[in-house]
Amino acid sequence: CQVLGLDICADMPIGDEMIRGVSGGQRKRVTTGEMLTGPARALFMDEISTGLDSSSTFQIVKYIRQLVHVMNETVMISLLQPPPETYNLFDDIILLSEGYVVYHGPRENILEFFESAGFRCPERKGIADFLQEVTSKKDQQQYWYLDQEQYRHVPVPEFAERFKSFHVGQQMLKELQIPFDKSKTHPAALTTNKYGQSSWESFKTVMSREKLLMKRNSFIYIFKVAQLVILGLIAMTVFLRTKMPHGQFSDSTKFFGALTFSLMTVLFNGFAE
Numbered sequence: 350c351q352v353l354g355l356d357i358c359a360d361m362p363i364g365d366e367m368i369r370g371v372s373g374g375q376r377k378r379v380t381t382g383e384m385l386t387g388p389a390r391a392l393f394m395d396e397i398s399t400g401l402d403s404s405s406t407f408q409i410v411k412y413i414r415q416l417v418h419v420m421n422e423t424v425m426i427s428l429l430q431p432p433p434e435t436y437n438l439f440d441d442i443i444l445l446s447e448g449y450v451v452y453h454g455p456r457e458n459i460l461e462f463f464e465s466a467g468f469r470c471p472e473r474k475g476i477a478d479f480l481q482e483v484t485s486k487k488d489q490q491q492y493w494y495l496d497q498e499q500y501r502h503v504p505v506p507e508f509a510e511r512f513k514s515f516h517v518g519q520q521m522l523k524e525l526q527i528p529f530d531k532s533k534t535h536p537a538a539l540t541t542n543k544y545g546q547s548s549w550e551s552f553k554t555v556m557s558r559e560k561l562l563m564k565r566n567s568f569i570y571i572f573k574v575a576q577l578v579i580l581g582l583i584a585m586t587v588f589l590r591t592k593m594p595h596g597q598f599s600d601s602t603k604f605f606g607a608l609t610f611s612l613m614t615v616l617f618n619g620f621a622e
Contacts, residue, residue, distance in 0.1 A: 353378040353409060374400040381409060385416065391423040403432045414438045428477075436477045446484040449509040454517035462515050466503055469494040484508065576617045583610060 355378055363379065364370020371379070381397055398406040410426070417424050417440075425443075428435065442459050444452040452459050460470055463483055469492060470479040482488035484505050493500040512518040546554065563570055593603060 353382050353412075355379065355382065374402075374405070377401065378405070378409070385413070392425070394424065394426045396427055396429050398428050398431065398435075403435070406431065407435050407438075410435050410438050414440075430481075431477050433475050433477070436475070442480075444480055444484070446508075447505045449505050450512070451484060451505060451508045452512055452517075453521060458517050462512065462517065463492075464494075465515065466508065466511055467495045467498070467500075468492040468503075572620065576620070580614060580617065583613075 355375060358371045358375055362368055362370045363376060370376075377397065377400055381394070384392055384394070397409065401409075406428070410428075410431075413424055413426070416422060426439075437456075439456050441454060442452060442456050443450065444459070452462055459480070460476065463469070468483050468489070470476055470483075471492075479492065483492050486502055486504075489502060490500055513522070544551075593600075
């Protein structure tokens with residue numbers, strides 16, 4: 350809770366359209382914490398920094414990095430323009446462009462790969478911004494550093510082919526050629542049943558969830574029960590006098606009573622809302 354910066358709102362509800370709760374950034378951090386505390390050993394997180402400041406993003410990614418190294422988990426994160434401090438926390442980088450894998454390997458070798466293609470990242474330039482622009486046809490020329498050769502545009506498919514001949518790409522291909530030993534697979538990795546829970550267990554889970562929701566909104570349910578009891582008693586009094594005179598103008602009070610009862614029903618139904 351402290352790592353994600355949620356200790357200041359630990360006792361607040363999440364909120365919805367009717368209840369004001371935590372902010373959008375705090376809600377995103379709650380979702381991140383919910384994923385990290387679950388049983389999953391592989392996490393795929395898409396743009397978790399949206400709505401967060403750079404300091405909060407750095408703290409969250411730093412904690413995830415420690416979790417990966419200590420618990421031996423696998424985490425893949427896509428970030429939108431990460432700051433250099435956050436970028437340096439990653440072990441491996443996957444650079445995608447136009448549907449091609451331009452680079453997939455250690456963070457320390459990615460600048461070496463682009464330098465072998467003739468592009469160098471300036472000293473005061475963020476590496477993440479450089480990687481985003483070097484594959485763009487519009488921004489690529491400014492990073493060309495081979496003065497003795499004339500610049501030519503290197504398309505993304507050519508980068509992907511160069512990576513296959515790069516030593517990191519060759520090492521990755523060698524590792525992929527080794528077939529995986531299925532005897533090392535965890536028993537929980539493959540499903541043997543159509544459903545994870547039996548029908549009875551699913552029923553108890555749903556009922557416990559409904560019980561919790563009713564407990565949270567106990568006022569509404571108590572009010573609705575009282576409303577049904579009152580309206581039921583009023584409706585029962587109709588059968589105390591089944592033979593009442595009608596047809597005269599003085600008997601119009603019966604119709605006014607029926608209209609009043611209908612109006613009361615609509616009124617009671619609106620109270621809960």
